[in-house]
Structure formats: C-alpha cells, structure tokens
Amino acid sequence: MIDFDKIRAIDFHTHAEEPCGCHSDDGYDDLQSTMASYFGAPWKHPPTVQETAAHYREQNIAAVIFPVDAERETGYRRYKNEEVAAIAAENDDVLIPFASIDPWKGKMGVREARRLIKEFGIKGFKFHPTMQGFFPNDRIAYPLYEAIAEEGGIALFHTGQTGVGSGMPGGNGMRLKYSNPMYMDDVAVDFPDLKxxxxxxxxxxxxxxxxxxxxKPNVYIDMSGWSPKYFPDILVRYANSILKKKMLFGSDWPMISPERWLNDFEKIAIKDEVRPLILKENAMRLLGAS
Known part of the structure; x- marks a missing residue:
C-alpha cells in the first residue's frame, strides 16, 4: 500500500500503455508517435505500466493511472481495465488504479463500472469526451455517472484542446467542441455527490x-498536460487563492514526465503554503486518504 506520509507527491494524471505492437493493426502506434512529437516526449516507445511503476517508484511519487476506452469513436482497441488494475495491484506502493469505460456502452458499461469498483478496487474513471465523441452532459452517460457516484468513485474528464490527433489530417477525427468544461456544469448540478x-x-x-x-463544491482541476511554465496567469492566480484546495498535480505521463513538470512548477509564482496542497494534500483528501 502507498505510504502517503513518505511519498513527495501524487500525480493524478498518468496513462497506461500496453507493450509496443499490441495495437499496431489499428493505427494507435502512429497516433502515439505523433503525440510524442507534439509533446516532445523523450521516448521511442511508450513505457508499459510496469515501467511506469518503476519510474514513479524511483521518483518517490504515487500515480493515478488509467487507460482510455474510445473504441466506438476511434476504432482503437482499448487496454482492458482488468489488466491495468491487475498490474496496478502488483505495484500498489505507487499506483492508484482508475479505469475507463466509453459511455456509449450503456448498461453494459454500467455493469462493468460497478464490477471494477467492487472486484478490482478501482478508485475512479477517466472520460475523454473528444476521443469518445460525446458531450459530457449527454444523458447517454448519466447511468454511468450515477453508478460511479453511488459507489463513491471519482470521475476525471479531459477538458480543453487535446494533443490527440494534433497535426494529423482532420485532427484524426477529434472534435474539440466536446471538451468545453462548461458542459461539466450540468453534470455537477445533476450529480452533486459525484467527485x-x-x-x-x-x-x-x-x-x-x-x-x-x-x-460547484464537487469539482476539482488537475493541472496536467502542460508544462507549468505555460500556465495562464489567471490559472496561477486562482490556484494561489480561492481554488488552492481544489488544484491537483498531474503530469500527463508518458507525454510529460513528473520530474519535468515538478521542475517547471518550482519556477512559477505559487505560494509556499499552497505548494503542498497542490502536490499531495488535496489529492489525499479527494482519495479519502487523509
């Protein structure tokens, strides 16, 4: 189990990747290599979950890790939630397992979510509206949200522009409109107990x-996907003040490494008393570990 007193930070946003070649038939490897170029990632092949665990152990950082299920919209085969959870369980000193279920899977997805929480210890679920092709406030997703809320899980949503498909013809079919965070306002109203x-x-x-x-009291922000040196001033201002207990460290590994993010975070104008909140304490509270 994770010793929260000893780790120096909790990265709330890391991606689980299968060993290279497991999805070369559907174009996913090409997508990944294009994304790596976009982010300036320093690897030739994405690290596996085992390699991710080893890296985070060396850094003394815990990591929330998840796959992304976007099979219907993209045609990319998903990394099975059970496999990710099993590897996370082998590395439970650093990894915190989340899952991903395409909301278009309906009742089948709802059953899967409840089973994953009860049988595999899944703590939350990752949604990527742009990759999955849905507006977050579409009622098609509401039964899934309801199940997650009832089981005490966390729902993490991609928001804003994405590196997925950036620079590819037609953005590789990715539609940015789905990830406007204002759609999340409806979800927060309709599911006030959902984190x-x-x-x-x-x-x-x-x-x-x-x-x-x-x-909305039940809504948080993770600061992943960007080097902190590019954070807009208004984000830093809110992080230092009225949202200081709602901001979470996230890297977007493997596209951005935690050490790169943390190094750049040291150089921006975050108050000394706020840094521990963002790096670990807010995440502990959200995970029920404090």
Whole structure:
C-alpha cells in the first residue's frame, strides 16, 4: 500500500500503455508517435505500466493511472481495465488504479463500472469526451455517472484542446467542441455527490473551467498536460487563492514526465503554503486518504 506520509507527491494524471505492437493493426502506434512529437516526449516507445511503476517508484511519487476506452469513436482497441488494475495491484506502493469505460456502452458499461469498483478496487474513471465523441452532459452517460457516484468513485474528464490527433489530417477525427468544461456544469448540478475532476488547463476555455470549479463544491482541476511554465496567469492566480484546495498535480505521463513538470512548477509564482496542497494534500483528501 502507498505510504502517503513518505511519498513527495501524487500525480493524478498518468496513462497506461500496453507493450509496443499490441495495437499496431489499428493505427494507435502512429497516433502515439505523433503525440510524442507534439509533446516532445523523450521516448521511442511508450513505457508499459510496469515501467511506469518503476519510474514513479524511483521518483518517490504515487500515480493515478488509467487507460482510455474510445473504441466506438476511434476504432482503437482499448487496454482492458482488468489488466491495468491487475498490474496496478502488483505495484500498489505507487499506483492508484482508475479505469475507463466509453459511455456509449450503456448498461453494459454500467455493469462493468460497478464490477471494477467492487472486484478490482478501482478508485475512479477517466472520460475523454473528444476521443469518445460525446458531450459530457449527454444523458447517454448519466447511468454511468450515477453508478460511479453511488459507489463513491471519482470521475476525471479531459477538458480543453487535446494533443490527440494534433497535426494529423482532420485532427484524426477529434472534435474539440466536446471538451468545453462548461458542459461539466450540468453534470455537477445533476450529480452533486459525484467527485469530478476537470483535467488540464482548459485552453481555450480556461475561465469556464475556473468558474465551474469555484461554483460547484464537487469539482476539482488537475493541472496536467502542460508544462507549468505555460500556465495562464489567471490559472496561477486562482490556484494561489480561492481554488488552492481544489488544484491537483498531474503530469500527463508518458507525454510529460513528473520530474519535468515538478521542475517547471518550482519556477512559477505559487505560494509556499499552497505548494503542498497542490502536490499531495488535496489529492489525499479527494482519495479519502487523509
């Protein structure tokens, strides 16, 4: 189990990747290599979950880790939630297992969510509206949200522009409109007991994300996907003040390493008393570990 007293931070946003070649038939490897170029990632092949665990252990950082299920919209075979959870269980000194279920899977997805929480110890679920092709406030997703809320899970949503498909013809079919964080306002109203995280600085809708997080008690923001040196001033200002207990460290590994993010975070104008909140204490509270 994770010793929260000893780790130096909790990364709330890391991606689980299968060993290279497991999905070369569907174009996913090409997508990954294009994303790596976009982010300037320093690897030739994405690290596996085991390699991710080893890296985070060396860094003395815990990590929330998840796959992304976007089979219907993209045609990319998903990394099975059970496999990710099993590897996370082998590395439970550093990994915190989340899952991903495409909301278009309906009742089948709802059953899967409840089973994953009860049988595999899944703590939350990752949604990527742009990859999955749905508006977060579409009622098609509501039974899944209801199940997650009833089981005490966390729902983490990609928001804002995405590196997925960036620079590829037609953006590889990715439609940015689905990831406007204002759609999350409806979800926060309709599921007031659901713990919701808006992932990333939400360019070009940063103020919308800050507004929703400030107004709705159950909404948080993870600061992944960008080097902190590029954070807009308004995000830093809110992180230092009225949202200081709602901001979470996230890297977006393997596209951005935790050590790169943390190094750049040291150089921005975050108050000394706020840094521990963002790096670990807010995440502990959200996970029920404090």
């Amino acid at each position: 919701i995280i808006l992932a990333h600085p939400s360019f070009p809708w940063q103020e919308e994300a800050l507004s929703v997080a400030q107004h």
